Amino acid sequence: MSLSVKDLTYIYEQGTAMSVNALNHISLEIPDGQFIGLVGHTGSGKSTFVQTLNGLLKPTSGKIYWNGQDIHEENYDKKLLRAAVGLVFQYPEHQLFETDVITDVMFGPKNLGLSETECRDRAKEALLSVGLDERCWTKSPFDLSGGQKRRAAIAGVLAMKPEILILDEPTAGLDPKGRDEILNMVRGMKERLKMTIILVSHSMDDVAEYADRIIVMNAGEIMMDGTPAEVFTHSSELEEIGLSAPQMVYILQYLKENGLPVETDRLTVEEACSEILRVCRDAGY
Amino acid sequence: MFKDITLGQYYQTDSILHRLDPRVKLIGTLVYLVSLFIVRSVPGYIFAGIALAALIRLSNVPFRYIIRGMKSIMMILMITVLFNMFLTPGEPLIRIWKLSVTREGVIFAIRMAIRLVFLILGSSLMTLTTTPNQLTDALESVLGPLKKLHVPVHEISMMMSIALRFIPILMEETDKIMKAQIARGADFESKNLKKRIAALVPLLVPLFISAFRRANDLAMAMEARCYRGDSGRTKMKPLVYKKSDYTAYAIMTAFVLCCVALRIAGF
Ligand SMILES: Nc1ncnc2c1ncn2[C@@H]1O[C@H](COP(=O)(O)OP(=O)(O)OP(=O)(O)O)[C@@H](O)[C@H]1O
Ligand SMILES: [Mg+2]
Secondary structure, three states: OOEEEEEEEEEEOOOOOOOEEEEEEEEEEEOOOOEEEEEEOOOOOHHHHHHHHOOOOOOOEEEEEEOOEEOOOOOOOHHHHHHHEEEEOOOHHHHOOOOOHHHHHHHHHHHOOOOHHHHHHHHHHHHHHOOOOHHHOOOOHHHOOHHHHHHHHHHHHHOOOOOEEEEEOOOOOOOHHHHHHHHHHHHHHHHHHOOEEEEEEOOHHHHHOOOOEEEEEEOOEEEEEEOHHHHHOOHHHHHHOOOOOOHHHHHHHHHHHOOOOOOOOOOOHHHHHHHHHHHHHHOOO | OOOOOOOOOOOOOOOHHHHOOHHHHHHHHHHHHHHHHHOOOHHHHHHHHHHHHHHHHHHOOOHHHHHHHHHHHHHHHHHHHHHHHHHOOOOEEEEEOOEEEEHHHHHHHHHHHHHHHHHHHHHHHHHHHOOHHHHHHHHHHHOHHHHHHOOOHHHHHHHHHHHHHHHHHHHHHHHHHHHHHHHOOOOOOOOOHHHHHHOOHHHHHHHHHHHHHHHHHHHHHHHHOOOEOEOOOOOOOOOOOOHHHHHHHHHHHHHHHHHHHHHHOOO
16 A cells, blocks of 8 residues: 655645745655655645645645555545545644544544444544543543643544554654653554554654654755665755754764764664764773 | 635735825825715716726736735625616616616616725725735824724724734634644535534634634733733834825825816816
């Protein structure tokens, strides 16, 4: 079940003085089971791109294929597409509207025409997946904390059982602890539910640890596409477009430049520590 | 989906009209509206039309853009014209079933239509060339004397400016929430009326909540900056008349005098 994008261009307000070329001839393959980090500076077109993927925005030119089928063909069932390609918006908690959390999570499955009991089962499953405490399920969504609201909103998309889950800046506006919780939750979901995940962020540190593949966008174009280690070797190019590699990469690069024979592709604190220790031991300290 | 609403919106460009003091434009619009009722003959309307065309030319706003905003008004205009044609008593011209179009009715309807079109064009020219903030400043300054009668002029203008400022924000918010709900399978285009109304709940509830949240944040931000209403408040950019503004007032006076002269001369 793969998603493929061919020569996609999107222009906002085409034909007026205010027209913005948000996406420029993007081509991309998204195979099954990848954890993709989509990174780019503010205004680089990330949100526009993910909204074209589930057919919310119709591209100015170019095609999107889901399982080999053009999604903008006539009579194509967009509802099924939107269930398969789940999109969680930036600040998703702003979409909550029901009187209690579980009913809100049931909104998606209900729109798919499922029975009441099945909707409820799916909602429960989704709420468990996002780790929302069972006591919250019958509360009003507006009585939850910021982090809890966000989990409830993510559950609302998860309950549609998507094959691809796209999260647009899921950590925006959360404290470091909330950020780590959400990121760990996403990774857990990928491992348990075997989903393809696209995590949109403007911070490399958010995606470095977990992603198998990083796509860097700049001014509506794809600038880099590769494994984290590959992408981070271009740290100076990243800086030119307002991004940066994770902190650890800089430390290791600095050590290497100053004569310590370390490998620079270690991204987390633990990996970097053990690499430095290894080199130190080899040198006989 | 809201792109066709150009009526009452600001058009960003540079022109003599854009640079005029907003008070001049506000008063000028009122003067123009009044003079439309002073003249009442063909030469008079031609004169008023030429004046308006000259102003549109000076404003650098594309004529097509102004006309696009008029479309929504067209319907109301047609209805007004039809009613006037049929319902004014007088010498009958054509009979359709029990109704008759009268001579007086036709004349009256044409006059009405011309006045309405000029009136709408004139006032949209003001909003097209004046930002909402300038407009509220002008309103506050022009209505200033009413403060002596304890009319809360400042508060009224502040409310107007906040309301105008919130329109685009709420439109953007509506768009965002709609997309988020469509991503969860909501259907806003259902043929079934009942379903279509029910689909509004997931849109309106978050929209109201967000409007209240924004209003609350704004109130907080105003308090944090010690906003206390009108008392002792000064302006960063006080309105000051320039030479061009006085010229504009002079032209305006000349225009009104011409209109009055036309009327007295029997045209
Ligand atoms: N509704 C819109 N109308 C007009 N232009 C828009 C609209 N939405 C986005 N744009 C423009 O398109 C470009 C890409 O915007 P987009 O929201 O996709 O960026 P982004 O990478 O998601 O940024 P951020 O990190 O700030 O969320 C920007 O230049 C933006 O100004
Ligand atoms: Mg974005």
